[in-house]
Amino acid sequence: MIDFEFHQATALDHAFSLLADYGDDARLMSGGTALVLQMKQRFSQPGHVIGLRRIPGLDAIEETEDGNIRIGGLCTQRQVENHPLVSERLPLVAGAYRHVATPRIRNMATVGGGLAHGDPNQDPPPSLIALGASIVLSSANGGQRIVPAEELFVDYFETDVRPGEIITGLVVPPAPNGAGTAYLKFLPRTADDYATVSVAAVVTPDGLGNCGDIRIVLGSVGLTPIRATAAEDALRGQPLTDEAIREAAATVQDAVDPLDDHRGSAEYKREMAEVFTRRAVRQAMTNAGMV
Amino acid sequence: MVQRINLKVNGENRQVEAPARRLLVDLLRYDLGLTGTKEGCSVGVCGACTVLVDGEMVASCITLAAAVEGSEVTTIEGLAEDGRLHPVQQAFIDYGGFQCGICTPGQVMAAKALLDENPQPTEEEVRDWMMGNLCRCTGYYKILESVVAAMSPAASHEGGDGN
Numbered sequence: 352m353i354d355f356e357f358h359q360a361t362a363l364d365h366a367f368s369l370l371a372d373y374g375d376d377a378r379l380m381s382g383g384t385a386l387v388l389q390m391k392q393r394f395s396q397p398g399h400v401i402g403l404r405r406i407p408g409l410d411a412i413e414e415t416e417d418g419n420i421r422i423g424g425l426c427t428q429r430q431v432e433n434h435p436l437v438s439e440r441l442p443l444v445a446g447a448y449r450h451v452a453t454p455r456i457r458n459m460a461t462v463g464g465g466l467a468h469g470d471p472n473q474d475p476p477p478s479l480i481a482l483g484a485s486i487v488l489s490s491a492n493g494g495q496r497i498v499p500a501e502e503l504f505v506d507y508f509e510t511d512v513r514p515g516e517i518i519t520g521l522v523v524p525p526a527p528n529g530a531g532t533a534y535l536k537f538l539p540r541t542a543d544d545y546a547t548v549s550v551a552a553v554v555t556p557d558g559l560g561n562c563g564d565i566r567i568v569l570g571s572v573g574l575t576p577i578r579a580t581a582a583e584d585a586l587r588g589q590p591l592t593d594e595a596i597r598e599a600a601a602t603v604q605d606a607v608d609p610l611d612d613h614r615g616s617a618e619y620k621r622e623m624a625e626v627f628t629r630r631a632v633r634q635a636m637t638n639a640g641m642v
Numbered sequence: 643m644v645q646r647i648n649l650k651v652n653g654e655n656r657q658v659e660a661p662a663r664r665l666l667v668d669l670l671r672y673d674l675g676l677t678g679t680k681e682g683c684s685v686g687v688c689g690a691c692t693v694l695v696d697g698e699m700v701a702s703c704i705t706l707a708a709a710v711e712g713s714e715v716t717t718i719e720g721l722a723e724d725g726r727l728h729p730v731q732q733a734f735i736d737y738g739g740f741q742c743g744i745c746t747p748g749q750v751m752a753a754k755a756l757l758d759e760n761p762q763p764t765e766e767e768v769r770d771w772m773m774g775n776l777c778r779c780t781g782y783y784k785i786l787e788s789v790v791a792a793m794s795p796a797a798s799h800e801g802g803d804g805n
Contacts, residue, residue, distance in 0.1 A: 356643050357662035357708040380709065387704040388685055400662065402709045453774025455699050456686060542773055
């Protein structure tokens with residue numbers, strides 16, 4: 352590994368001042384599961400690494416006054432999957448985090464670190480986007496910016512986190528009353544692998560049993576997580592017949608832009624994106640008691 | 643740049659001067675001579691390098707030693723007490739939970755971490771937890787039996803669904 356200096360930040364302000372001192376030559380690290388690998392492979396060669404894990408007060412999970420769940424940026428991913436508030440109010444999110452790698456990695460990797468990594472193959476982002484989560488970005492002198500999870504991922508391993516900003520938390524609204532949710536991860540190789548295709552769906556029935564609202568977000572099939580807006584538009588307000596779902600899911604093939612890799616050819620992933628969209632919508636409907 | 647790293651390893655205060663890039667697995671093996679911890683894949687996937695940091699199971703091959711400064715680290719060498727093997731170690735011997743042995747320290751540490759947190763896991767919970775520890779000899783059934791056997795006697799009766 353390349354040589355660098357390590358700085359353990361002991362408070363958020365300390366981290367901001369280290370960031371100001373070292374600028375572009377610094378990388379932030381929490382669990383290290385992403386950055387250490389990047390440094391080993393020399394994809395990342397910072398002169399300074401700023402450790403965030405010892406910053407107190409950023410690992411709480413609590414309900415906000417308006418009924419959303421706030422998750423601290425330094426919560427480990429296992430903390431999230433095991434927390435009763437998350438299991439009860441955000442089962443979709445608990446399930447998505449439970450799909451990440453292995454228990455050991457989830458013990459190390461943090462929520463904020465995972466989001467900042469910007470890897471389009473990760474499990475949590477599709478579910479967070481489908482629920483309309485917001486990311487809290489903090490900066491020096493009390494600065495704060497709230498970015499919808501949907502806008503956080505701008506390109507391959509590239510996020511909207513700006514220089515001087517740290518992801519200090521996320522706020523996730525529970526699915527609407529009566530809604531059903533599902534996260535399906537297609538794993539043809541090993542249980543701890545990244546998905547070949549993953550799909551999160553949130554289906555909210557209206558009073559007539561039709562689709563009142565729907566959110567479909569896919570992972571591992573493009574440079575960022577991808578929201579299947581055409582499929583959503585085709586189904587919103589409609590009866591969710593098999594035929595309607597099949598037609599809507601077919602539009603996903605045009606929405607995704609997968610890469611060829613050892614998890615499948617782009618063509619195969621495109622097809623699986625359609626198949627798993629169909630299944631995720633049906634699963635969400637089942638969980639909503641619509642079928 | 644070399645820095646001083648203080649760790650409590652298996653109950654003993656240790657101080658090592660090492661560059662910031664020193665990985666925990668290397669500090670344990672090369673600086674402290676604790677070669678019980680093995681390095682397999684070097685990318686946090688195989689579980690061979692599993693140790694406990696402040697009681698939590700981590701992959702020491704992707705952990706910067708400097709980042710866990712001041713922590714308590716438990717390795718396979720720290721499990722036996724007064725020459726008596728830890729129940730998980732004894733169970734791996736009694737139930738043949740190893741073949742070539744390279745993955746064993748990591749398997750034992752992972753199993754200990756599980757039983758510390760959840761003393762009566764179901765067989766499914768054991769499988770789920772241990773899925774991140776690979777055994778190239780593929781001795782998974784014996785490993786599973788060993789972990790189940792290492793539970794307290796009261797627990798072992800409800801230790802699985804019988805499958």
